[in-house]
Amino acid sequence: MEMEKHKRDAAALLEKLAIAHGAPGFEKKVREIFRQSVRGQVSTDGMGNIFHCKKGEKDSPRIMLTAHMDEVGFAVQSITKSGLVKFIPLGGWWSHTLLAQRVRILTGDGREILGVIGSKPVHFLSDAEREKVIKLEDMFIDVGAVNGEEVEKELGIQLGDPIVPESPFATLANPDLLMCKGFDNRVGMALLIQTMNLLSAKTHPNTVHGVATVQEEVGVRGATTAGHSVDPHVAIVLEGAPADDLPGMPEEECQARVGKGVQIRLMDPSAIMNRPLVDKAVLVARKKGISFQKAVRRTGATDAKAIHLHGKGVPTVVLGVPARYIHTHNSVIHLEDYLSGLRLAVELIGELDHETVKGFTDFEGEREAGGTP
Numbered sequence: 001m002e003m004e005k006h007k008r009d010a011a012a013l014l015e016k017l018a019i020a021h022g023a024p025g026f027e028k029k030v031r032e033i034f035r036q037s038v039r040g041q042v043s044t045d046g047m048g049n050i051f052h053c054k055k056g057e058k059d060s061p062r063i064m065l066t067a068h069m070d071e072v073g074f075a076v077q078s079i080t081k082s083g084l085v086k087f088i089p090l091g092g093w094w095s096h097t098l099l100a101q102r103v104r105i106l107t108g109d110g111r112e113i114l115g116v117i118g119s120k121p122v123h124f125l126s127d128a129e130r131e132k133v134i135k136l137e138d139m140f141i142d143v144g145a146v147n148g149e150e151v152e153k154e155l156g157i158q159l160g161d162p163i164v165p166e167s168p169f170a171t172l173a174n175p176d177l178l179m180c181k182g183f184d185n186r187v188g189m190a191l192l193i194q195t196m197n198l199l200s201a202k203t204h205p206n207t208v209h210g211v212a213t214v215q216e217e218v219g220v221r222g223a224t225t226a227g228h229s230v231d232p233h234v235a236i237v238l239e240g241a242p243a244d245d246l247p248g249m250p251e252e253e254c255q256a257r258v259g260k261g262v263q264i265r266l267m268d269p270s271a272i273m274n275r276p277l278v279d280k281a282v283l284v285a286r287k288k289g290i291s292f293q294k295a296v297r298r299t300g301a302t303d304a305k306a307i308h309l310h311g312k313g314v315p316t317v318v319l320g321v322p323a324r325y326i327h328t329h330n331s332v333i334h335l336e337d338y339l340s341g342l343r344l345a346v347e348l349i350g351e352l353d354h355e356t357v358k359g360f361t362d363f364e365g366e367r368e369a370g371g372t373p
């Protein structure tokens with residue numbers, strides 16, 4: 001592959017996707033980018049998942065290549081008489097990361113109202129209060145209104161409106177290190193779009209269904225219905241994986257180092273990946289010289305949770321781009337890890353023919369094979 005060109009395309013696509021707003025249940029802008037970026041027909045389902053199919057040499061096996069569109073956000077819970085906005089989380093936030101951060105409240109009439117997350121000022125906190133993590137329900141968003149009526153009538157903010165982090169896209173001193181909100185999972189979305197487009201120019205012995213799902217961050221809800229439209233034989237989930245190469249993490253447990261390649265996830269509490277499929281991904285990575293890191297995670301979940309349980313069961317693997325500080329206003333990824341993920345997705349799909357995929361679930365064949373365990 002002409003990696004320099006893919007790298008430039010990737011950086012532009014990543015920026016476009018990362019700055020797009022898409023709280024869980026409000027993925028319209030990301031869906032629009034998917035619609036414009038993949039070449040050809042798309043369809044949607046009742047949840048808002050969006051599908052695009054790339055037919056290869058054969059109709060089958062059907063490969064589901066998938067990423068979630070949503071990012072962690074919030075929703076308006078109530079508006080105080082004094083004109084402050086109380087909110088609930090949509091997805092997993094840690095309140096330490098939120099104080100004094102900027103957010104946008106997206107109104108029904110299309111406005112993006114700027115606000116700042118406030119709480120009781122440090123000057124007025126007791127010693128005991130200073131030691132505690134402030135709860136989300138004790139925070140509020142200040143949009144600069146004088147009363148509740150102004151918030152509702154003039155700014156058009158209503159209960160249930162989505163709220164997203166406000167954070168510009170930037171590169172660090174190393175231009176391959178990109179920083180923005182939302183890389184979980186816009187990095188997966190970029191991988192999905194670029195892989196689908198690269199497959200247009202490549203033969204593959206299968207049909208690939210690109211699926212962008214909704215509402216992963218609130219409990220893999222889009223992925224729960226997405227399998228029905230595709231009924232896949234194999235699924236590859238593309239993710240922004242939390243990086244762990246930071247102080248406070250035991251050295252020997254680091255499995256998502258920024259700049260060390262794509263993560264091939266073997267298991268987490270939500271899914272034990274199909275082992276022959278994982279082995280295939282590792283083999284392909286070795287053969288093609290693609291940097292990768294294997295991971296067994298103590299915590300976390302992805303869309304694999306729902307997809308591997310679809311129908312009679314779907315062999316599934318998760319490929320992740322390590323991302324520092326996900327679920328905050330400023331996550332950081334390495335473009336080279338992204339490119340490793342892109343190459344692995346494309347090369348792996350190229351090897352998923354009928355025989356190979358059948359082998360992933362050959363639980364009959366294991367009888368003759370014998371041996372242990």
Ligand SMILES: [Zn+2]
Binds near residue numbers: 068184216239
């Ligand atoms: Zn994610």
